[in-house]
Amino acid sequence: MGSIALLCTDGSDYAIEALRTCLPLLAPVDRMVLVTVESPVDPEVETGTGFIVERSTDPSNQIRTTGDRLAKTHLDRTVEEVGLDEVQLRAVVGHAGKAICELAASLPASVVVIGTSGHGGVRRAIIGSTSDYVIRHAGCPVLVHAVGQG
Numbered sequence: 001m002g003s004i005a006l007l008c009t010d011g012s013d014y015a016i017e018a019l020r021t022c023l024p025l026l027a028p029v030d031r032m033v034l035v036t037v038e039s040p041v042d043p044e045v046e047t048g049t050g051f052i053v054e055r056s057t058d059p060s061n062q063i064r065t066t067g068d069r070l071a072k073t074h075l076d077r078t079v080e081e082v083g084l085d086e087v088q089l090r091a092v093v094g095h096a097g098k099a100i101c102e103l104a105a106s107l108p109a110s111v112v113v114i115g116t117s118g119h120g121g122v123r124r125a126i127i128g129s130t131s132d133y134v135i136r137h138a139g140c141p142v143l144v145h146a147v148g149q150g
Contacts, residue, residue: 002030006109007087008100008134009036011074016081018115018145023082025143026111032087035103036074037096097133104138112142 005026009015071091079087092099104112116131131144 003027003110004031004033004107005029006100006104006107006112007032007034007078007084008112008114008130009034009074009078010096011036011077012115012117014117014147015115016078017147019078019082019084019113021145022113022143026113029110032084033090033103033107033109034075034078034084034087035090035092035100036071036078037099038071038091038093040093040095096130097137100130100134101137101139104134104140109138109140111140112138114142114144116144116146 007019007023009019075089075091078084079089090103092103094102100112100114103109112134114131114134116129131142135142135144
């Protein structure tokens with residue numbers, strides 16, 4: 001089947017720096033998949049334009065209604081900044097850590113590459129950390145790069 005690297009981005013400088021730093025550390029892979037995760041939509045809440053979002057269980061419909069332009073911006077910026085060639089782009093909807101682990105399992109990924117802002121202590125305990133979740137729940141190795149301190 002071949003090896004698959006799942007590369008995670010939220011379009012931030014932290015994510016881009018993590019990919020720049022970690023990609024050279026990987027053994028050659030047969031396939032790279034770049035993913036960004038969008039938050040799920042509450043169909044009962046009106047958007048800023050005054051429209052009610054339709055309820056849909058199809059993630060492709062959700063991503064269109066929740067910010068496909070934002071997801072595309074995150075993916076395009078990461079591809080350009082990191083200089084990725086031959087990468088498959090994915091946007092999924094859900095809780096970031098869980099969505100990344102589910103995608104990693106479905107591919108199946110050989111490795112997940114993810115960045116973290118380096119925030120720790122009370123802030124991490126209160127808001128949680130996507131990278132911490134992925135480390136604990138992914139069924140494959142996870143390469144994490146902590147950028148900055150704070």
